[in-house]
Amino acid sequence: MPQHLVTDFTADISRRQLFDPAQKVLLAVSGGVDSIVMAWLFKQAGYRAGIAHCNFQLRGEESERDEALVRQMAATLELPLHVVKFDTNAYVAEHRVSIQVAARELRYQWLEEVRTTGGYAYIATAHHMQDSVETALMNFTKGTGIAGLHGILPKQEQLIRPLLFTEKDRLVAYAAMNNIPFAEDSSNITDKYTRNYFRHQVIPRLQEAFPGAVKNMAATIERMKEAEILYQEAMERHRKRLLFQEGDTWKVPVLKLQKTIPLQTIAWELFRPFGCTSAQTPQVLGLLESESGRYVDTATHRIVRNRQWLLVTPLTSEASPLVVIEPGQAHIHFGGGQLQIREQERGQLAIPTAAEIAWLDAAQVSFPLILRKWKQGDYFYPLGMPKKKKVSRFLIDQKLSMPQKENVWVLESNKRIVWLVGMRVDDRVKITPKTKTILSITFSK
The missing domain is CATH 3.30.465 (Uridine Diphospho-n-acetylenolpyruvylglucosamine Reductase; domain 3)
Structure with a gap:
């Protein structure tokens, strides 16, 4: 019954622990019956609240009428008021999104700004039981999985929905009993939008066949929320295993x-x-x-x-850059890690066997050096092999996975590969008994 709405309202807030009554809540009020009644319920319950209204300037005189109505209600209830006007069409043109997406983005960005600057703990929207059922049905038809079947959640971070406990009919009856004026958005009448089609066509047909359909589905949604908790716990075990x-x-x-x-x-x-x-x-x-x-x-x-x-x-969307290495550069940072370069006399030093260290005959290497990802068509002469070999074939022989192959870099000198970085030196630049100066390059990730 409408007269019990305030009691049910406060009881549900307490049961769900939506907020502490000592905290301030910012109410998103459009001028429609749902959000108008929500504001009255907050006032009747004695909660601390402020009202926020967005004028999207999309419906001409209707938009101005809604703003005037909200201003009058805020004065009647003696609640703080925050109003903003958006040039929604300009936002659509600039960001190339639909009007619905533009309005949602503008609305929630602004509401969050008001919440933080105004000292509000939460933002409250007036979604009710039917809205939650509509969302679950829409998600069910789209195939979103179990997470989409819990309907609209009563609390998500700083956003709360304190009217999910009740059907729309009770909100309308409450407004009528208390002579509360509200506006009707003409865009809610058309079936142009998917949600309105479910609201005006699908759910009424279900209620004709099953008069308790909305309440029954809402109860199922509540069970789905708890089932989802068990489901996610099971999935977490599988994630750790797989x-x-x-x-x-x-x-x-x-x-x-x-x-x-x-x-x-x-x-x-x-x-x-x-x-x-x-x-x-x-x-x-x-x-x-x-x-x-x-x-x-x-x-x-x-x-x-x-x-x-x-x-x-x-997936990497950008082409890998070329790194140009000039004479005298000792430390090079690149996408695959870093290189340390230095020259030293050959002397009696033992040639290292670690793949991460390349010793090249400095006389056979010309600067600048080019560091880049390998590409199809690349070839080199692997150390110890007299014939050239395609890099792609060499990587296959090394049994590298595709992701590993995609992260292989090569070092070029005078348009020829002198090192598959961290893997194999080119035979044409190897250390020989005649080598006097060594170009030493160490690779690390």
Whole structure:
């Protein structure tokens, strides 16, 4: 009943521990019945609050009417008021986003500014039970997984939704009983937007067949929130068992993943943080039966089969830069690590065998040196081999994974490769009995 709304309102805030009654809450009020009633409930409950209204200047006289209504209500309730006018169309043109995205970004950026500067602990929006059910149904049709089925969360960081406990009908009845004026946004009437279609077409049909549909779905949503906690706890155990990090590469053991049950769900959750969509998950699972070298590119990462592992590495969008090394430079920092360079007399020094150290005959090397990533078509004469060999073939023989191959650098002198950095010196610049001066280069990551 409308007269019990205030009691139910305060009880739900206490049950969910949305905020401390001593804290100030910034109320986002549009002028519609939901947010207007929310402001009245805060006042009736004796909570400390302020009102924030955004005028997006998109609906002409309606926008001005809504602002005037909110100003009058704030005066009636004797609550602090914050109002802003946005040139939303200019924001759309500048950022090339939809009007809905522009309004949301402008709104929440400004609300957060007001919250922090005004000493408010939280921002409250007037989402109610139907809104949460609509969101869950929309997410269900889009296939967002279990995380999308919990509807709208009552609390997320500094954002709270204190009306999720009640249906819209009770808010409208409360406004009518107390003669509270509110505005109706004409954009809420059209079915042009997906949410409005669910609101005006889908949910009313469900309620015709099942009168308690909204309440029943809301109760299910509450259970889904708790089920999600158990689900995430289980997933965390699988992540620890299946996901290993080495630098910026993540490794998943093929055999362990193949034996995992339920495979589809765990694989979806495992690779989703790496930009993998639900449609790409079967492609990734296809790598479990493929040969090495096959891969799937997501929006942000590459997932590649490498022997008994799936390797997940970030996609690099920019071409690797060239590093020019002039005579006298001793320390060079680059994308793959760093080099230390010095010249020294040959003398009786023993040639090092570590792959991270290159000793080159200084007489066979010309500056400037060029440091770059290897590319297809590159070749060199590997130390100890009389014939040239393609770098790509050499890397295959070294049994490097694709991510490892992509991070191999070469050092050039006079347009010829003199060193696969950290791997093999070119035979044409090796130390010989005739060498007098050594160019010593040490690689470290």
